[in-house]
Amino acid sequence: MRMHAGEAEIDELLVGRLVAGQFPAWAGLAVREIPSSGTVNAMYRLGEELTVRLPLVEGGVSDIAKEHAWVPRLAPYLPVEVPLPVGLGEPSAEYPWPWSVNRWITGEVPSTGDAALGRELGGLVQAFRAVDLPDAPAAYRGGPLQLQDAETRNALEQLEGAIDTSAALAAWEAGLAVLQTEPDLWLHADLMPANLLVREGRLAAVLDFGCVGTGDPACDLIPAWNLLPASERDVFRSVVEADDAQWIRGRARALSMALIQLPYYRETNPGIAANAQHVIDEVLIDFAS
Structure with a gap:
């Protein structure tokens, strides 16, 4: 299909x-x-x-x-x-x-929920943030969270009865309530599991630079929920030095992407749909804790 x-x-x-x-x-x-x-x-x-x-x-x-x-x-x-x-x-x-x-780069896509890559992914995010190149494009999805509000709420309506939409809306609105105060930085902006490669359990490559540019640093926190097990999140967060506001925005960004992806790809792309469901589950557990 x-x-x-x-x-x-x-x-x-x-x-x-x-x-x-x-x-x-x-x-x-x-x-x-x-x-x-x-x-x-x-x-x-x-x-x-x-x-x-x-x-x-x-x-x-x-x-x-x-x-x-x-x-x-x-x-x-x-x-x-x-x-x-x-x-x-x-x-x-x-x-x-x-x-x-x-x-061509040799490697394997890391396994969602099993990847012990918190420190290495944190180092990759910090390396992007340290890039000093002029005339950067704007990162895709790198603007204010409010720009994604209408599409996110529309996805929530489509998912009524399939997920806990009340909890998901609360997690999304928590992100909206926290404004970005730090400057825009360089981002990969699409750190999905399929855009990473590992060799012998170590992070080896990052792929797909179509979304790259400068924007809200919280954009590159999405691997905390789309890839890493809960036990690796604190390691990742420590390396990227994310404060509470940035972490809440990052969680909301991961949730928004997943909410939009799940109804759109449920029938046509099982891999993306499965990861979207995983993200929603992980975010709601994290938000409730």
């Missing part, structure tokens, strides 16, 4: 033709789809050292240029690997949007 209206039809044969037509040096490399719960891009492995990343919807097109411009500049600041771009594909008669070729 397609996730979005207007979603592009992409398969291995199409990717092979696009690569052969625009990057002849890679024309003989095998193309294999990379199974993913991603919602904006399709991913294919190209040979052993490359990946091809193609937007599924027009709304993801601008991410390709953003990543091509910013990932190489951000890489020296970060303590883990990033998917460095090596080629920028052009629209064609077969595919209407720009696409990219990036370096």
Whole structure:
């Protein structure tokens, strides 16, 4: 089932033709789809050292240029690997949007609820916050929480009877009540489990820079609820030095994302829907404690 209206039809044969037509040096490399719960891009492995990343919807097109411009500049600041771009594909008669070729990174997506990565994720967040690059774009979802209020409340209406919407609304409104007082900082802004890779239990890479930019530092606290077990949250919080106000906003941001994702992806993307349900459960337990 397609996730979005207007979603592009992409398969291995199409990717092979696009690569052969625009990057002849890679024309003989095998193309294999990379199974993913991603919602904006399709991913294919190209040979052993490359990946091809193609937007599924027009709304993801601008991410390709953003990543091509910013990932190489951000890489020296970060303590883990990033998917460095090596080629920028052009629209064609077969595919209407720009696409990219990036370096392959070996690793596995961490297991939600089992990842003992609090300290390493905290270090990654702090590394983003310390980036000193001018002319930063605005991070996606990095503005005031109030900008997400209408969509969050609409999602709560859709989830009536499926979750404890009264508790979820209280947790959301607690976040709305706490205003940002610290300056905007650099963020990844989409630290979902699928955008991280581990090797031998250690954080190895961060992927998908389509949301990157500057904004509310609380945005990058979402792994506390979408990935880490409760036992790792205090470690993560200590490393990122989040005060109560920032922590409450971060929890509300994680909750808002999950509330919006759950009804939208429940039938079309089981991975995202399962993580959204996990986040809602973890936030409500945390909020009640």
